[in-house]
Amino acid sequence: MNNIVWHQHAVTRELRAGHKGHRGAILWFTGLSGAGKSTLAGALESALHERGVHSYLLDGDNVRHGLCKDLGFSADDRRENIRRVGEVAKLMLDAGLIVLSAFVSPQRAERELVRELVADGEFIEVHVATPLEVCESRDPKGLYQKARAGEIKDFTGISAPYEAPVGAELVIDTSEGDLEAQVGRLLDYLASGGYIPA
Numbered sequence: 001m002n003n004i005v006w007h008q009h010a011v012t013r014e015l016r017a018g019h020k021g022h023r024g025a026i027l028w029f030t031g032l033s034g035a036g037k038s039t040l041a042g043a044l045e046s047a048l049h050e051r052g053v054h055s056y057l058l059d060g061d062n063v064r065h066g067l068c069k070d071l072g073f074s075a076d077d078r079r080e081n082i083r084r085v086g087e088v089a090k091l092m093l094d095a096g097l098i099v100l101s102a103f104v105s106p107q108r109a110e111r112e113l114v115r116e117l118v119a120d121g122e123f124i125e126v127h128v129a130t131p132l133e134v135c136e137s138r139d140p141k142g143l144y145q146k147a148r149a150g151e152i153k154d155f156t157g158i159s160a161p162y163e164a165p166v167g168a169e170l171v172i173d174t175s176e177g178d179l180e181a182q183v184g185r186l187l188d189y190l191a192s193g194g195y196i197p198a
Contacts, residue, residue, distance in 0.1 A: 093118060
């Protein structure tokens with residue numbers, strides 16, 4: 001890393017926030033496959049867009065089509081996947097966006113590494129705490145069925161552990177209530193925290 005120096009640009013994060021009319025933040029949606037992370041993050045993205053809030057949704061599957069297409073699902077590759085996404089989210093945060101990141105991200109330590117990349121209050125962990133039996137009954141990609149049949153090794157929730165957040169800023173079970181109410185909770189949190197206009 002010799003001869004590499006961070007270049008401080010004239011347009012700061014604060015200037016970008018003032019221009020956009022809202023603060024940036026990273027909302028990190030974590031939970032089991034089928035918990036509703038992408039659905040919830042996508043609905044929030046639409047609601048933010050309707051309010052004129054600049055956001056971007058980083059989705060686990062989409063990222064693996066490009067940025068992380070060279071990675072598999074070993075423990076090391078999963079860590080690298082989250083590290084890369086965390087760095088991209090940090091850059092987007094610096095651009096003044098509200099970044100919505102929807103990833104299983106089963107290891108507590110990996111999520112904490114992303115939290116440590118940014119200042120206090122800029123990382124908002126959203127535990128999509130939908131019970132395993134509900135996630136498995138949905139099984140939108142047929143992954144649980146394959147995992148139970150032994151076709152997928154180290155599948156989170158079945159043959160690999162999921163470390164639930166200890167102090168998530170928000171906990172949402174998508175099997176309770178409707179999507180509109182769940183998005184309302186997220187919007188209320190962002191408004192009350194001064195991230196977006198009330």
